[in-house]
Amino acid sequence: MSAPNYKPHLSRSEIFYPTFERKSGNKEVTHYCPGCGHGSLHKMIAESIQDLGINDRTIFVSPVGCSVFAYYYFDTGNIQAPHGRAPAVGTGAQRARPHSVVISYQGDGDLAAIGLNEILQAANRGEKMVVFFVNNAIYGMTGGQMAPTTLPGMRTTTTPMGRDTRLAGNPTRMCELISTLDAPIYVARGCLASPKHTMRTRKLVRKALKMQTEGKGFCFVEVLSACPTGWGMQPVDSHQWILDNMVPQFPLEIFVDKTDLDHDDYIPPKAPSPETFHEVIRIADAANQMAPAQPETKYKDPRIKVAGFGGQGVLLLGLGLAQCGMMEGRHVTWLPSYGPEMRGGTAHCHVNIADEEIGSPLISKPTVLVAMNQPSLTKFEGELVEGALVIMNSSMVPNKPKRKDLELLELPATAIAEELGNARAANMVVLGAYAGYTGVLSLETCLESLKTLIKRQALVDLNVKAITKGFEFGKAARG
Amino acid sequence: MATEAKRPPLLIKGNEAIVKGAVLAGCRTYFGYPITPASEIAEAAAKDFPAIGGTFIQAESETASINMVYGAASTGIRTMTASSGPGISLMQEGISYLACAELPCVVVSIMRGGPGLGNIGPEQGDYNQVVRIGGHGCYKNPVFAPSSGQEMCDLTMHAFEIADKYRTPVFVITDGFTGQMMEPVSFPDPIPLPPEKDWAVRADKETRENLISSIYIEHDELEEMNLKLQRKYAEIEKNEVLAEEFMVDDAEIVVVAYGIVSRVLRSTIRLARAEGIKVGMVRPISLWPFPKKQLEALAAKAQQMIVFELSNGQMVDDVRLSIHDNIPVRFYGRMGGNVPTPEECLDVIKRYAAEGGAK
Amino acid sequence: MASRPDRGRVEINADECKGCLLCVSVCPTQVLARTTNLNKQGYFSVGYTGSGCTGCGFCFYTCPEPGAITIRRLEKSA
Numbered sequence A: 001m002s003a004p005n006y007k008p009h010l011s012r013s014e015i016f017y018p019t020f021e022r023k024s025g026n027k028e029v030t031h032y033c034p035g036c037g038h039g040s041l042h043k044m045i046a047e048s049i050q051d052l053g054i055n056d057r058t059i060f061v062s063p064v065g066c067s068v069f070a071y072y073y074f075d076t077g078n079i080q081a082p083h084g085r086a087p088a089v090g091t092g093a094q095r096a097r098p099h100s101v102v103i104s105y106q107g108d109g110d111l112a113a114i115g116l117n118e119i120l121q122a123a124n125r126g127e128k129m130v131v132f133f134v135n136n137a138i139y140g141m142t143g144g145q146m147a148p149t150t151l152p153g154m155r156t157t158t159t160p161m162g163r164d165t166r167l168a169g170n171p172t173r174m175c176e177l178i179s180t181l182d183a184p185i186y187v188a189r190g191c192l193a194s195p196k197h198t199m200r201t202r203k204l205v206r207k208a209l210k211m212q213t214e215g216k217g218f219c220f221v222e223v224l225s226a227c228p229t230g231w232g233m234q235p236v237d238s239h240q241w242i243l244d245n246m247v248p249q250f251p252l253e254i255f256v257d258k259t260d261l262d263h264d265d266y267i268p269p270k271a272p273s274p275e276t277f278h279e280v281i282r283i284a285d286a287a288n289q290m291a292p293a294q295p296e297t298k299y300k301d302p303r304i305k306v307a308g309f310g311g312q313g314v315l316l317l318g319l320g321l322a323q324c325g326m327m328e329g330r331h332v333t334w335l336p337s338y339g340p341e342m343r344g345g346t347a348h349c350h351v352n353i354a355d356e357e358i359g360s361p362l363i364s365k366p367t368v369l370v371a372m373n374q375p376s377l378t379k380f381e382g383e384l385v386e387g388a389l390v391i392m393n394s395s396m397v398p399n400k401p402k403r404k405d406l407e408l409l410e411l412p413a414t415a416i417a418e419e420l421g422n423a424r425a426a427n428m429v430v431l432g433a434y435a436g437y438t439g440v441l442s443l444e445t446c447l448e449s450l451k452t453l454i455k456r457q458a459l460v461d462l463n464v465k466a467i468t469k470g471f472e473f474g475k476a477a478r479g
Numbered sequence B: 001m002a003t004e005a006k007r008p009p010l011l012i013k014g015n016e017a018i019v020k021g022a023v024l025a026g027c028r029t030y031f032g033y034p035i036t037p038a039s040e041i042a043e044a045a046a047k048d049f050p051a052i053g054g055t056f057i058q059a060e061s062e063t064a065s066i067n068m069v070y071g072a073a074s075t076g077i078r079t080m081t082a083s084s085g086p087g088i089s090l091m092q093e094g095i096s097y098l099a100c101a102e103l104p105c106v107v108v109s110i111m112r113g114g115p116g117l118g119n120i121g122p123e124q125g126d127y128n129q130v131v132r133i134g135g136h137g138c139y140k141n142p143v144f145a146p147s148s149g150q151e152m153c154d155l156t157m158h159a160f161e162i163a164d165k166y167r168t169p170v171f172v173i174t175d176g177f178t179g180q181m182m183e184p185v186s187f188p189d190p191i192p193l194p195p196e197k198d199w200a201v202r203a204d205k206e207t208r209e210n211l212i213s214s215i216y217i218e219h220d221e222l223e224e225m226n227l228k229l230q231r232k233y234a235e236i237e238k239n240e241v242l243a244e245e246f247m248v249d250d251a252e253i254v255v256v257a258y259g260i261v262s263r264v265l266r267s268t269i270r271l272a273r274a275e276g277i278k279v280g281m282v283r284p285i286s287l288w289p290f291p292k293k294q295l296e297a298l299a300a301k302a303q304q305m306i307v308f309e310l311s312n313g314q315m316v317d318d319v320r321l322s323i324h325d326n327i328p329v330r331f332y333g334r335m336g337g338n339v340p341t342p343e344e345c346l347d348v349i350k351r352y353a354a355e356g357g358a359k
Numbered sequence C: 001m002a003s004r005p006d007r008g009r010v011e012i013n014a015d016e017c018k019g020c021l022l023c024v025s026v027c028p029t030q031v032l033a034r035t036t037n038l039n040k041q042g043y044f045s046v047g048y049t050g051s052g053c054t055g056c057g058f059c060f061y062t063c064p065e066p067g068a069i070t071i072r073r074l075e076k077s078a
């Protein structure tokens, strides 16, 4: 009888580095305590990565916690993340390299306390990653403090009398929480406390990783795991403790399994060719350059404040003035009032048009005020330089300025616009009137600017009329 | 810095010019959370990044944003985020990690009024937070401070180049006004994407052995890492200073201001010159590295310096350190969202001019 | 003894064992035991008592150390 032949069955995974060179001290063994569950889970993960042949594609994100050094062991791409942020880091990596298999490996403090938001949001977005969640009911790394998963009555260094749920809340059940979301495709809880449970957990790990190779979505595998050091127990006793105390609190179930369903994947548009690049990001169409108008010296280099109610198109009028100035080759700035100031229903903006480079875009002493309503005139009259031009929308500004030094153009802009069929064109009436009255801008420029200012083709006609009417009015008023 | 082949100008908001610049610089992922006055950056990114085959994600918080940036940068691609003071506060842990892991990325801060929730007016109260470092540890980051729409584009592009050149996070900071303001901007051609980075974790065979980490458990190793960072920072200080001078040649008074304030002072200086006051300005464009040499040289000729800021006086410390207090350094600041007028600044200059600058 | 050969073989890499005894506790056939060998990490390593391993693999998956345990199985065709 020939000697029996034994062939290798289970041995050290090739996904573990041959020796742990990044580790100081003994480079053959892990840094984990005797009996720690992290090591067992590492072995299952390594085995699956090897069997699936995905180590080149894998990005292993290690957390802050006892498994912070997971990168000592896994011969995959490795990123070490800030405390609790592994799912966000994983999101960034996966979105940047869509073919990658991202593993987010986290403890209960990392995932369920400081990183609760990140894990829920990544799950909710259905990020393509697998999360291995080591629930050992304690903070191992920092020396045995309470975790969100610490059991009621359980003693830790920060619950010296046992976790009082009235003070410190109840254990967080992460699988259950994540199961309430629509996106995750696989949510399961396993346990590393008996051969039966261990072998089952191995299958959960494998399945979740396999889903990633198929480009499927978010998978979450929680593993009840021993921390003999933190619990102050012998390893063998700690396994019994998991079965007796943790399993009743954290049921071992498969909570979600949508792995057989088809997935409706987000596919970003293809990158455009370099030639169309500017078009795609909407910076290709520069406005036509126009011949500059030749205004009288007193109207040159205006500092214009435009003010009125929110719906009066005040900001667009300012934009029109700046756009026209730019088209005529001048320096321009446009600065809006923004934020809460706008909420009250009034808006104003500052427009500079100048031959020289412009200093402050903020106008403290306007040379021109466009007052679309009464409050605007009252509010800003005092700021104006001596002899400033006030264009008042006389349809809505019954009271003239108190100051007597101002030059006044009374323009029934709203009435003119209403005659043309839409009160909202009052702003363009003003644009035309300003050009006609001061000669700072030409009529042609104002009309040409509509190509940029008015997106809706149907409104162009109306605005052409509004500008033209305004221009005529302004010119006539000037005499 | 800026590229040739510029096109005719487009009237565009500063915040949007940042996004265009980023995209033209080859940035392909944006992660951010809305906050006034920076929200237009996220909004423009939500349009432009998908359109060019990139990714935009609205993160759940600034904490998540910066960590998504950390993840994307780890894989070697160009990536960015943007926020304002409160959000930048939340990002500080991540920025420290990015600096130690030597990950290139661009972070934009459109400063608002603080502290606390403050308001959304323009301020420069976050100079210390960004330039003097708000996170933990011995790191620094280059900081560029645009003051016009054109610079919002150009300096953002430049920031990506510097980030890759030195493997470091780079800040672009400005105030709410420069973010909200529209100005003509000429956009250059897209710059060619940089080659793949050999240090990155790209989820492929060539880079499988790579590790992105900020942990150095052995004290000597961490010290060595810190020394390496300091050598890098010394290089940056040597090579990457940017500043603009305005009418300083015969200046007896040198004004120092950046961002929107420098624009106000430009107006002020014209007014002052018209009255015969010999005043000029240095505008630091890189806040770190700080233009120490320029200031030192000018301090040898001028009688005094006046620093104008929208803060309680933060950059002024760097000015004093740069010139070793060789001549008097005065300070004028506004806070709360208030921007001084050119006339107000002129009064300040006149007052100090009258006092003189006796050593 | 002419009994049938064991279905499995377990090899303990004594220097990588941390003496946690989890393998001992899960072995259905009770063929693992603590030894008096103090290994280079300072733990009493476990060892195979010599016969009776079925190759079930429970000890392998329970053991936290990547390289402490190797299992071989009897070639069926032999």
Ligand SMILES: Cc1ncc(C[n+]2csc(CCOP(=O)(O)OP(=O)(O)O)c2C)c(N)n1
Pocket (backbone or CB within 6 Å): A064, A065, A066, A067, A083, A106, A107, A108, A109, A110, A111, A134, A136, A138, A139, A140, A141, A142, A147, A227
């Ligand atoms: C921002 C921050 N806060 C606190 C810490 C300290 N810290 C390190 S690990 C840890 C808890 C880890 O516990 P857990 O996630 O349960 O992992 P375990 O060590 O049990 O595997 C804490 C609080 C940190 N590194 N960073």
Ligand code: SF4
Pocket (backbone or CB within 6 Å): A031, A032, A033, A035, A036, A037, A038, A066, A136, A140, A141, A226, A227, A228, A229, A230
């Ligand atoms: S402290 Fe607990 S979790 Fe950390 S290595 Fe030790 S046993 Fe494992």
Ligand code: SF4
Pocket (backbone or CB within 6 Å): A035, C012, C016, C017, C018, C019, C020, C021, C022, C023, C024, C045, C046, C062, C063, C064, C065, C068, C069
């Ligand atoms: S389980 Fe592993 S480490 Fe623990 S005693 Fe057995 S062989 Fe040693």
Ligand code: SF4
Pocket (backbone or CB within 6 Å): C008, C009, C010, C026, C027, C028, C029, C030, C031, C032, C052, C053, C054, C055, C056, C057, C058, C059, C060, C071
């Ligand atoms: S393989 Fe099974 S039978 Fe053999 S030593 Fe391990 S647990 Fe015991």
